[in-house]
Amino acid sequence: MDAVCQYSSYSILSIDPIDPDVTVLFDLLERLSSLTRVWFREHPLLADLQPIQLSALMYLARCNRYSNTPLAVTEYLGLTKGTVSQSLKALEAKGFLIKVQDVRDKRSVHLQLTASARELIDAVMPPDFLVAAAQRMGARAGDLEGLLLELLRTIQRGEDVPGFGLCRTCRFHQSSASGAFCKLTDEPLEAVEVELICREHQFDEVSG
Numbered sequence: 001m002d003a004v005c006q007y008s009s010y011s012i013l014s015i016d017p018i019d020p021d022v023t024v025l026f027d028l029l030e031r032l033s034s035l036t037r038v039w040f041r042e043h044p045l046l047a048d049l050q051p052i053q054l055s056a057l058m059y060l061a062r063c064n065r066y067s068n069t070p071l072a073v074t075e076y077l078g079l080t081k082g083t084v085s086q087s088l089k090a091l092e093a094k095g096f097l098i099k100v101q102d103v104r105d106k107r108s109v110h111l112q113l114t115a116s117a118r119e120l121i122d123a124v125m126p127p128d129f130l131v132a133a134a135q136r137m138g139a140r141a142g143d144l145e146g147l148l149l150e151l152l153r154t155i156q157r158g159e160d161v162p163g164f165g166l167c168r169t170c171r172f173h174q175s176s177a178s179g180a181f182c183k184l185t186d187e188p189l190e191a192v193e194v195e196l197i198c199r200e201h202q203f204d205e206v207s208g
Contacts, residue, residue, distance in 0.1 A: 039127050045120060048094070052077065052087045057096060059197070060113050061121045064167060066185065067199035068110045075162050075199065096120070153203055163201035168194040171204040 040046055046054060059076050060068055067076075074084040088111065091097045096117035102108040113121070134141040156163055167173055172184040173194065180189035184200055 035129070036127060039129055040124070043124055045123055050087065050090075052079065052083065053091055056084070056087055056091060057113065057117055057121060058125065060097065060111055061118065061125070062197045063164075064193050064196040064198050065110070067164070067197060068112065069108060070111065072199045073111065076164055076197075091117075157203070162199065163203065164197050164199060165201035165203065166194070167196055167198050167201070169203065170198060170201045172200070172202065 037051065040051070040054060049057075055077055056073055059073060063072065063076075070081075070084065070088060073088065074081050077084060088097065092099070095114055097111050097113055099109045100112055102110060137144070153165075155161070163170075167180075167182075167189065172182050173189075174181045174183055178188075180191065180194050181187070182189055
């Protein structure tokens with residue numbers, strides 16, 4: 001029996017649902033993170049990328065137009081400005097991203113992935129091992145996604161950390177016959193944007 005299955009059996013038998021042993025939960029999350037890091041590190045297409053560079057690319061591939069600035073990348077990764085700045089410069093030198101000046105605020109720049117960067121991300125995301133596992137789990141994979149979302153939401157509320165959630169789950173997201181709309185920016189949203197990560201995301205306190 002592999003390590004994940006052993007943890008699962010232990011958690012089912014040993015955790016009191018009223019007072020859960022969060023150490024086991026942490027072990028499970030850490031083990032999954034470790035497996036993911038190993039998979040990326042050993043992937044032949046990612047041999048020339050540092051982990052932080054890959055993390056930046058994955059974020060920029062999933063964020064919306066309000067969230068693709070150097071500051072947003074820094075906040076999402078939780079690293080220092082200097083560290084992220086050097087990584088972004090390296091990605092720019094590799095031809096994976098370009099800087100575009102904001103049309104409204106000339107002091108601000110947006111980071112856009114190049115075609116080669118998007119091809120790379122499409123080739124490695126989502127990880128094959130995760131796809132295979134989700135397929136074997138069937139409907140339970142959807143249940144797990146919901147539980148993980150609830151866990152993340154609870155942590156974000158309790159610790160007062162940036163949301164960075166999906167647009168469609170934000171309290172500012174509105175849908176109508178004419179399409180999606182952001183109440184925070186008073187701008188219409190394209191269909192693809194509602195599935196992207198937003199730096200300004202806030203959960204609906206009533207429904208959440």
